[in-house]
């Protein structure tokens with residue numbers, strides 16, 4: 001999900017000597033990259049209206065246990081980019097989307113806006129689509145690149161939500177429709193996809209990532225896209241890696257990390273060393289494990305600053 005500026009914001013954690021307790025009865029509403037370091041977003045469900053907490057998790061020890069019951073993850077204001085908890089605390093069925101109908105309507109965002117009439121979009125999205133948009137290429141690991149568009153007002157946030165390691169803007173347009181048109185042309189002409197799955201991102205990071213070669217591949221693809229679009233301005237690369245894991249983390253430590261996102265019951269934890277997009281990565285008993293936060297989203301969770309017991313195959317950890 002998209003998470004906007006949220007109050008109150010707590011920072012610190014067990015290992016920084018500034019621990020903020022997690023809400024006792026919480027719904028997991030996502031990962032936020034609006035602060036200096038990654039945070040998880042938890043809605044305290046003890047009383048209405050729900051109180052939202054964002055808790056910094058980098059270099060802290062956490063335990064996250066997922067329960068079956070699901071609740072609405074709240075709403076998002078396209079004008080202010082502000083996210084809020086669900087005002088009514090709606091319970092969800094096991095197979096429904098992560099927003100209740102009222103919050104979906106209040107958010108009013110259709111990602112496939114170009115397939116419907118403008119009049120069918122919410123007023124807030126019509127205004128949003130009329131803003132200047134950029135077309136960008138985003139790199140996620142060895143050879144893994146996508147093309148995308150974003151409002152220029154929220155593009156860095158959008159890149160971080162997706163977990164891009166680095167990004168190049170390849171075109172600037174007066175509105176979302178012209179940017180979407182360019183995106184489709186670049187995708188078709190250069191054979192660059194418009195989406196990259198969470199599993200593919202995790203797999204790319206678990207292979208040995210040579211960040212310099214990622215940057216080179218991204219830059220050469222961006223130059224090709226710019227040439228194709230007939231743009232004259234030089235390509236510049238924006239590095240985002242440090243915003244996920246702080247300074248000095250070597251991507252080589254992610255080599256061979258185990259994705260435990262399909263285990264059941266789902267428990268994740270350890271000392272968090274990075275949150276790349278929604279991919280949570282932790283040191284766990286001498287090895288590295290990862291899990292998409294989307295696996296927790298909308299679920300009732302038990303969160304604590306302890307090391308949980310996780311069913312990671314022992315032979316996999318000893319291979320690391």
Ligand SMILES: [Zn+2]
Pocket residue numbers: 072073074075086087088089090099100101102103104
């Ligand atoms: Zn709701």
